[in-house]
Amino acid sequence: MKVTIVGTGYVGLVTGACLAEIGNDVFCVDVDPRKIEILNNGGVPIHEPGLQEMLRRTRAAGRIQFSTDVKASVEHGDIQFIAVGTPPDEDGSADLQYVLAAARNIGKYSNGFKVIVDKSTVPVGTALQVQKVIDEELKTRGLEGSDKHRFSVVSNPEFLKEGAAVDDFMRPDRIVIGIDDDDAGNRAREKMKRLYAPFNRNHERTLYMDVRSAEFTKYAANAMLATRISFMNDLSNLADTVGADIESVRRGIGSDPRIGYHFLYAGCGYGGSCFPKDVQALVQTARENGHTLRILEAVEAVNNDQKEVLVNKIVKRMGEDLRGRTFAIWGLAFKPNTDDMREASSRRIIEALLRRGATVRGYDPVARDEAERVFALDLADRPEDLKRLHFMKTQQDALTGADGLVIVTEWKEFKSPDFWHLKSALKTPVIFDGRNLYEPEAMAEMGIDYFAIGRPHVELDRNGSSN
CATH class of the missing domain: 3.40.50.720 (NAD(P)-binding Rossmann-like Domain)
Incomplete structure (x- = not known):
């Protein structure tokens, strides 16, 4: 299949390399010429175990290319993955300017039916914004309503751990896909099913749901993991005071299969590109909708203090x-x-x-x-x-x-x-x-x-x- 990846950060590069590894024709585009130059010269702008070797194989096989040519990238892929950054805004909400810019380019150069896949971590309702932006561009071109230029926006959040991202993609525990239940959505579903078929041969890992639920699922997953970390960190500070050993406590509660051991280690706080901004974004989404996520506000405060x-x-x-x-x-x-x-x-x-x-x-x-x-x-x-x-x-x-x-x-x-x-x-x-x-x-x-x-x-x- 012909696939375009917009953005060559952690998610974009891993997604592009892994899809090329299983035989797809992948076009990776980025507005940063420095990144593209590094990639075209055989380098990798990030450190991720196994990624450079996979890129070397797929590049040699002619299944992956890197470019700053936006028009060519849109024309290439029947499936367009948006995997750009969504940094936190001043109020903690996700900044969608790069996502919407990618969507605008797709609408500007679209040459047929496209499946637009939100791979970036985005708040609930982003797919609708992407759809509106593309509609506006198609209308400007006089193509609105044309079946040839119809499209479907899909939510396919990533669940990749930095440091193990290649393995996570190639051996996923679940593939979440949010698709609208209409004619365009049905066409998109068939394309996404075909794309992910190699990952489902021994066991069906795909979970289909509505778009908003898929967008929410990504934030909910990271928020839960962040909560477990802050929970143990909060307990560790009390353990210091009362003379308990948090490592013994961890083994004691983790042995309960309802709890388990994952993300249950006390330490000096979580970081990275996901947990901090995703917790903040979910808290801000709640505020914008008149809700207070008291647990997650505490999770963020504990981590900050830790x-x-x-x-x-x-x-x-x-x-x-x-x-x-x-x-x-x-x-x-x-x-x-x-x-x-x-x-x-x-x-x-x-x-x-x-x-x-x-x-x-x-x-x-x-x-x-x-x-x-x-x-x-x-x-x-x-x-x-x-x-x-x-x-x-x-x-x-x-x-x-x-x-x-x-x-x-x-x-x-x-x-x-x-x-x-x-x-x-x-x-x-x-x-x-x-x-x-x-x-x-x-x-x-x-x-x-x-x-x-x-x-x-x-x-x-x-x-x-x-x-």
Whole structure:
């Protein structure tokens, strides 16, 4: 099938590569010539495991192309996926300017029946806005009402985890498709059924529903996952106060099959391109419709506060004035296996340490370049703080001579370090662990002062061993 993908971000690139992998003829278009140049030169503008290899195969097979030619992209695909960004507006609502611009281009250059697929995360009612914009363009061209130029707008939200997006697309647990129940919708349904047939051969994974329900489903799914994270983070702070171990609590409640273990880990807050903006957008949608989503407002507030918890532990241990102190930061991206720095907890933590006069040495296996770019913008009006922020090539470079280690992202290489070497490298053998990677008792036995999230702190005696 001929497919066009509008937007070459995480969702667009993964969708395009995976659809090309199973044999479709895919045209990826983007208004950013820099991205297209990178892709045409064999590179990938984002870090996503398995994506570069898949793009290399499909490009060599001639099944995927990249261009800034909007007219050619519209003419190419019978199915037009809109996979552009929907950043939060000032009030937290989703900014749909890029979605509607893509829709306008489709209406401007449409040359036959098109299935327009909203793949971007968009609020309820967006499909109707897309339809109106395309109708306006067709009317301008004198093509309204022409069967040849009819179209159907479909909602097909993505459920991809950054760091595992390729696998999620190729082995989906569900495919949600929202389609209108009319003649054009029936034509669109047949095309979408054919497109996704390879993913349904062993098990039917497609859930058909009305368009508004499909749009709502994406927000509801992310809101539920964000709620589980904030729920555990809220409990972890109480566990700190009452002396309980949140890891034991997690195992105790997660063993209940009605609850399960997924997204039930305490930490230093969620980030990324999805959970923060989707929770905000759903809350704002409720307000616009006269409702208050009290649980989600609390979810957002808890997450916002949670990004300061690790800093509060550092201040309690070392004092408010951190001038002359150096901290090693392990992990900059918002989660492992990605270089995405959007809403990353490391940004809040590092800025707070710099504001208190500390020097920070950050390390991340893949996000170093992106972190440098982001912090240059974040700290543009704080040049003195920016001078005290250094990005290191190895975790050892960050560690040597530091007054403490702060773990922010749970990369695999951080899970089993040489603790005796780590202890000797640090000026002060103290770890502030925002992801609960280690056991408090084991750290204390090695003479490491260990502070985690919602886990008991084991006091060390004067000789550096546990009491």
